[in-house]
Amino acid sequence: MENIIEIKNLYKKYKNAEEFSVNDISLNISKNEIYGILGPNGAGKTTLISMLSGLIKPTLGSFTINGLSPQKNSSKLKQIIGVVPQEYALYPTLTAKENLMFFGSLYGLSHKKLRDTIDESLELMGLSKFAGKKVDQFSGGMKRRCNLIAGTLHNPKVLFLDEPTVGVDVQSKKAIIDYLLDLNKKGTCIIYTSHHLSEAEEFCTQIAIIDHGKIHATGTPDELVQRVANAENLEDVFISLTGKELRDVV
Ligand SMILES: Nc1ncnc2c1ncn2[C@@H]1O[C@H](COP(=O)(O)OP(=O)(O)OP(=O)(O)O)[C@@H](O)[C@H]1O
Secondary structure (H helix, E strand, C coil): CCEEEEEEEEEECCCCCCCCCEEEEEEEEECCCEEEEECCCCCCHHHHHHHHCCCCCCCEEEEEECCECCCCCHHHHHHHEEEECCCCCCCCCCEHHHHHHHHHHHCCCCHHHHHHHHHHHHHHCCCHHHCCCEHHHCCHHHHHHHHHHHCCCCCCCEEEEECCCCCCCHHHHHHHHHHHHHHHHCCCEEEEECCCHHHHHHHCCEEEEEECCEEEEEECHHHHHHHCCCCCCHHHHHHHHHCCCCCCCC
């Protein structure tokens, strides 16, 4: 299948850091995948996704998305990607609809098209009733669903998500996963990080397990489980590849 993302020997070392947070990652991602980047705390998942979504610059190496490079085609690249960070990117004192109109206008969508997309997305996410309510009155799950709509109004070809279901209730989690599956069916390639291994096992078509800034294994969830002796699920694979040592840092 055709690659939509091609990463070549990518490195990131933060200022004053002693180690590389991303250390020589090369990876191809095909169109239409739901690609899970999994790894323990501090493995380099956010750093990798932040480079690909243009939030931080690589120290070394290169990548293209849909054939576009961030050095040569930065503005075109921004139009075809969506980014949903861990933190909420919403204005608390604006209503859900006002927030979405604001973020949508940044993508240059026409007023009519934007209104229709917002109404449709709020409906899909079960938020229509709350469209006129200020976001600071929303629960964590409602904010996260609204945040996800804000990052996808322009129907991106590639969507980067950093732990989209962390800290939300089961109902919100289901709404988020269903929304993402629907986007993927309509042609959006999804790159996502998570600590929910059972969720990733069910949701992802491909997985990369990373640790200490390096890729340790890639494959479909089934392939990974079959490759590791005595593994019954992705959690067994994860522990086998990354060990049982705790990753506390102070
Ligand atoms: N702005 C920064 N400056 C210096 N070091 C950083 C910075 N951001 C991250 N790091 C370091 O880079 C390494 C990778 O961090 P990163 O946040 O990418 O990991 P992660 O896999 O996303 O972890 P988590 O699961 O905890 O979100 C860690 O050692 C972290 O301390």
